[in-house]
Amino acid sequence: MTVIQPDWVPDPSLVGKTRIVRFATWLGTRGYASFDDVTDYAALHAWSVAHPGEFWAAVAEFFEVDWSTAPTGALTERRMPGAVWFPDGTLNFGAHLLRAGADDQDAVVLVAENGSRTAITYAELRTQAFAVAGRLRALGVEPGDRVAAYLPNCVEGVVAFVATALVGAVWAQTGLDYAAPSAADRMAQLEPRVLIAGSGYHFGGTVHDRRADAHALRDLLPGLQHTITVETAGLTHPLDDASTWADALAADPDPTAVAVPFAHPLWVLFTSGTTGKPKGIVHGHGGVLLEQLVSPGLHMDVRGDDVFFWFTTPNWMMWNAQVCGLLHGATIVLYDGRPRPDALWPLVADLGVTVFGTSPGFLEASQRAGLEPGRELDLSKLRLVGVTGSVLPASANAWFRHHVSASVQLGSMSGGTDICGIFVASAPTTPVYDGEISAPALGAAVQVWNADGEEVPAGTPGEMVITEPMPSMPLRFWADPDDRKLNDTYFADFPGVWRHGDLTVRTERGTVVILGRSDATINRHGVRLGSAEIYDAISDLPEVADALVVGVEEPDGGYWLPLFVVPHGSPDPANLVSLLRQRITERASPRHAPDDVVIVSRLPHTRTGKRLEVPVKRILQGADPEQVINRGAVDDPEALDALVAAARTKRGQR
Known part of the structure; x- marks a missing residue:
């Protein structure tokens, strides 16, 4: 058998300093699991999926989840759908977003396409979030109520989300690039109590005025009681019977973080809606928290001294994942504008970005443009470039090593809006083989099956399935009281097993190759x-x-x-x-x-x-x-x- 050598390997001098190795070592000291080699990712993964309850309990303990009420167990109903995680435990996701960063450290940096920048520190984030939470409560928002946002990538969106989580309300968002009817296709389902609406966004060298659509959207949301307007892209936003963001920031602050059950709704993310009415996927405070402690915390090794920039928009779950960099005390970077390679690479250098997230298309565009980021820019602080959104071709890996950096890890990953997290990914301890994803993610029991529900041999294409529950799997779909849509989407083909819809190959090396959506095979x-x-x-x-x-x-x-x-x-x-x-x-x-x-x-x-x-x-x-x-x-x-x-x-x- 021919042994294929990896195209990138971790630096042995750095591996021992990573959080994932510290986690594996800690597991042994706490009696969870013992590994002969704490840098052996395959062994750690195998334990995580063989013992899902113990693994996710260990994650909660290792990252010191702040329980308001301690749970009485970890995984008490080990089934799909309907797994029961951390019964009787209460907590608040918003409080965890605010607890890590130092007061004087930048929490959020916004860069607009025209070059303008806005930043707030963690101290300012806390102050503003408490004020907006006070404003929401004054408007009658209670736990379980919905707060809808129609915003560009902006600092105010992050603050409003944190405030919504503190109150125990449910967040939903669409970007301003959606016309009012399309935004309403998503958010009208939720009957939000409050709408937070921006006025414009940057794209392609132009400020796009969306004030008319924001006004129209109000009339398309049944049950809406109040609108808060936000001046974005420099456009003022007067609306009748609305208050302003300045009013919200001037409200009496309320730092109370409502203690909610583990499965209390945190946000609703929407399917693309290209083939029908968008489905609202409901995720919970606890499930998202644990997944986002693992995804950036262990797989990307995001920490408090990191500058974390994932190019995304408010329409994509990566916006939510980007915000979760705050869980680790990192500085997160938002970008409002068109993702031109000749603009984003200099931004990565200028801000000292350590973890940069992008798409295969961006790397291919950089290659076509003949860019030489590694030669022309100072990317010395860059440690990881994460890639998701579509399949990463092998040629993009090779271009990256030759024209960006041979030492920086290019980590391909795949998951989805469905879990607001990852099923397969890289880790600081995994090598990279061009055109392949390094491994299944921790806690993700990934297998490849044929149509008869049998696992196929390595090298054979089949359906990606998940055979064990994960805490960030959807609580439910919105307006799906009997869970019919949920079951039809994930569990109809293989009862009790999640079918994700990706045509996939597992290699003999344990890596993963995604060949595309199985319904487009x-x-x-x-x-x-x-x-x-x-x-x-x-x-x-x-x-x-x-x-x-x-x-x-x-x-x-x-x-x-x-x-x-x-x-x-x-x-x-x-x-x-x-x-x-x-x-x-x-x-x-x-x-x-x-x-x-x-x-x-x-x-x-x-x-x-x-x-x-x-x-x-x-x-x-x-x-x-x-x-x-x-x-x-x-x-x-x-x-x-x-x-x-x-x-x-x-x-x-x-």
């Missing part, structure tokens, strides 16, 4: 192919700016595999098509080569930047677009129309 001539393999094959071509591939089963039993490509620059179309076919055939296989290459000027995505493989496939199979996709959840609906028209023209020519 390409099944050509009986062979299952992952779309990620095609994207990986062409990811380093400077002639390609964006791509989308779908496999379409046709009514006559045929199969059509088109590849839609947005060219970068002005390559000759015929040469580009030939190059793409050759590259895919050589790097993947002849089976992966597309039937047609359709050149388009732009491609649509979800508003969190994900490819629309499933909706496009269904439309090309003849489904009514209005029935399979919510245009308000698409970043560029006109691009979707153009893609469908181009595809139908191409099919008609074949």
Whole structure:
């Protein structure tokens, strides 16, 4: 058997100083588990999934969770769905966000696309959060009530969320880039008591005025009793019968953190809504707390001296995860604007970012732009670059080592809005193999199954499943009283086992390769192919700016595999098509080569930047677009129309 060497390995002189090694050592001293080698990630992971109750109890103890009332157990109902975690325990997530940072340390730094910066210290964060909590209570907000936010990436959003958590109310948010009807598709379900509305945001060198949409949104939210306006992007925001953010900050402060049960709702995150009405995923105070102690705390080793910058938007669960850097006393960085590589890399250097989170698309754009961040900028403080949102191609790893840093870990991870956390990820003790995710995450019992519910051998594609409960799994879906939607989404295929919907391979090394969404799997001539393999094959071509591939089963039993490509620059179309076919055939296989290459000027995505493989496939199979996709959840609906028209023209020519 050929032994494949890793492409990056941890520095042995630094591994012993990481929190994950300290945690493994601590487990032995406390009698939880003993390891011959405390740097052996595989052994630690195996124990964490064999003993989920003990593992999550150890996490709570190690990170000194501040229980208002101590729980009477850890995992008393070990089942899915319906696991019972930490019964009788009470706590408050907001209080944990405020307890770690030093008063004079920056808690939140906001950088706008125009270069302006705003920062507040931990002392100011506490003062402002207590004032806003007092204002919410004065407006009648009680535990369980909903507070909705229609905001850009801004400091006020972080403060408002912390205040909402302190009160025990439920937070929900959409970004200002959503039009009012699309925002209402999400938040009207919740019937919020209070709306916190911004006025504008930066993107593409322009300030986008959203005051009219904020005004319209108020009329679309049933039961709304009050609106607090926030001046964002420099736009004032007068609204009748509303108060201002200044009024909220001037309110009598109330530092009370309501002690709520472990499973008390903390926030509602929404599915993308591209294929139907967005579903509201309800997460609890305790489950999110434990997951976000593990994800950034152990896997990313985020600590109080870190500057933690994950480029995200308020529409994506990574905004919530970014805010959770406060749990560890880190300085978190927000960015309001378009994520241009030539803007973000200098920002990483200028702010001394130690943990930077981004997407594979950002790295590919950096590569196409010919950037040399490692040579041109001082990235000496950078320790980890986390990557998620889509599959990270192997070529991006290689580019990163040669043009950014050979010593910094490039840690690919995957999880989702579903758990507001990770299923597979890197850790400070795991090596990196290009094109692969280092390991299943701690506490995530990841297996790969076939359609019959049997675990498949290493190297065989199958469904990613989770066989043990995790505390941050959804409490429920909003407006799903009998849990029918919840069960249909995760447990219908394998009762009692979570099916995540990713076509996945476990390697003999224990690493994980995600081939794409299993409901978008390409099944050509009986062979299952992952779309990620095609994207990986062409990811380093400077002639390609964006791509989308779908496999379409046709009514006559045929199969059509088109590849839609947005060219970068002005390559000759015929040469580009030939190059793409050759590259895919050589790097993947002849089976992966597309039937047609359709050149388009732009491609649509979800508003969190994900490819629309499933909706496009269904439309090309003849489904009514209005029935399979919510245009308000698409970043560029006109691009979707153009893609469908181009595809139908191409099919008609074949």
